[in-house]
Amino acid sequence: MADQLLDAKGLNCPLPILKAKKALKDMATGATLEIHATDPGSVADFQAFCRTTGNELVSHEVADKIYKFVIKHTA
């Protein structure tokens, strides 16, 4: 289980990314953030976000049209 959960369901680009960044900023290094989104574009975007910022994308999966990401705050 991640340390924090961000419900970004129903939000469209770029809000899931902006809200994730806002949450990560206040989290300790090494802490994990789980994000739930319904925006299909968020799959490519969270990967790009993590590659660019250096945060670790621990996992991403889709179930029942909900995209779930776990990001470890490493940057």
Place this chain on the structure above:
Amino acid sequence: MGSENNAKSMSIIVTKGTLDWAYPPFILATTAAAMGLDVTMFFTFYGLTLLKKDLNLKVNPLGNAAMEMPVGGGHMAMPNILAAMPGATALTTAMLKNMTKKKGVASIEELRELAVESDINMIACQMTMDLFEYKRDDMIDGLTIGGAASWVEVATKSDINLYI
């Protein structure tokens, strides 16, 4: 944010102030800031209206044949003759605002607030303020007032420079 080491940077010249064209610069700027870039936005000509305290953005499809609205499963563009009628701007503006709300797209007010929060460097063009008689008091706080040279200096050091 500017907190990251060796942060990349991006500058955007913002020249348009209608409800539709307000989106690209604010979306790209806030996203880039969230991804650790130092971001500068230079607002000139009609883009300057995006810095007014009271945002009252509108859109009209007149002369824009590409502006189609989803209607009954298809798409429909408003004929120019209708777009020129009184009330067409209010109607199209209301439609777009309603669509953004329904689709979970942020409002420009929300994106601008996020831009301010993420310490994006916003420069208001002095010449445009003089030209269109905008007062500093009409604009939001936290702006830098500057001219072309201010942007050029930023642009020479930026990894990405966009004109929107």
